[in-house]
Amino acid sequence: MKRQEKMLHGNRNGKKDGVAIFTSGKKDFKTKTVTRDKEGHYIMIKGTIQQGDITLVNIYASNIGATKYIKQLLTEIKGEIDSNTIIVMYFNTPLTPMDRSSK
Template sequence: KERIIPHNQILLHKILLYLKSLNCDIAMLQETHLNVTEAKKLRQNWVGQLFSSPGGKASRGVSILISKNMPFKSSSVHVDQEGRYIIVSGWLQNEKVTLVNAYAPNILQSKFFASLCPTIARSMEGPLIIVGDFNSVCDPIVDRSSQPLPSDKNISTALREFQSELGITDIWRLVHPDVREYSFYSGAHNSYSRIDYIMMSSNLIQNRHAGAG
C-alpha cells in the first residue's frame, strides 16, 4: 500500500520504480488522490493492465496494477463511483479469480462492510483475493497497541462478519497468529494499529496447502 500526493508526478514515478524493483506482479494502491486523467498515468513502465476507481484531489481513489509479465484476462469490472473500491474478475494464470481493492472510510465502517459484502458476492467469479485499507482492526486485543477504543467492538464484529459471509481469511494473521505488528499510527489516540489487510478465499488457501503437500 502506498499513498500518492496529488499531482506529484515525481512521487508517482518513484512509487512505480519501487514496485518494479520488487518484481511486483500485482499491486493494489489505496488513497491515491488521483482523478480519472491522473489515474491513467499509472499505466507506464512495468504496468501492463490498470484498473482504477478514481478519487478526488485530497481523498479516496484505488487502483489495481498488473505487470506485463503476469497473464491476466479480465471478464468483468465493477468500479465504485466514489473511489472506495474496485472489483475485477478474470483469469489469472489460467485460474478464475476475483481481485478486490478497497479503501474503507474512517467513520461508519460497519455500514461500508455491510454494503460492500453483497456487492462483492454478486460480482465475484471464482476465489477472492481482497486487499485494502479497512480503517478497522479485526481483533482489538492484538491488532492495536493500546487499549481497545469504544468503537472497536461493533466495527470488529462487522469486519469478522464480512470475512465470514465471503469465506475469506486474513492471510497475515494466519501465518503470524500471535505477532503484534502494526501498519498505522494515530496521533489522536497515540496508538498503533493493524488496519491494512490481505484476505483470500479459504478454499484457495486449502488448495494451495494441498498442492504443497
C-alpha cells in the same frame, strides 16, 4: 510480444484519490469485467490468469462508518465472491494511540 503492466482505477478518470489494482506484465492476466463505485472506494476486476478464473477486489473504507460500509458492500457483491476471489481492504484506521497523534 511484450506484456505490459496494467493499472485499473476505482475512479473513472484516475485523476483523483481512489483505490487501484496493478497487474504485472509478467503474468498473462486478461481482464473480463471491471466494476467500481462512483466515489472510487472499491474496484472489482474479474479476469483469467494461467487459464483460471480470478476475481480481485480492492476496498477503501474511511474510519467513519467503515464497518457499515464494508458489510453493505460485501452483501451487495456476495454473488461475485468465490474461492478464487482475493479481497484487499484499506481501513485508514489508527492501530495505536501513537498513530492518532498529530505531532
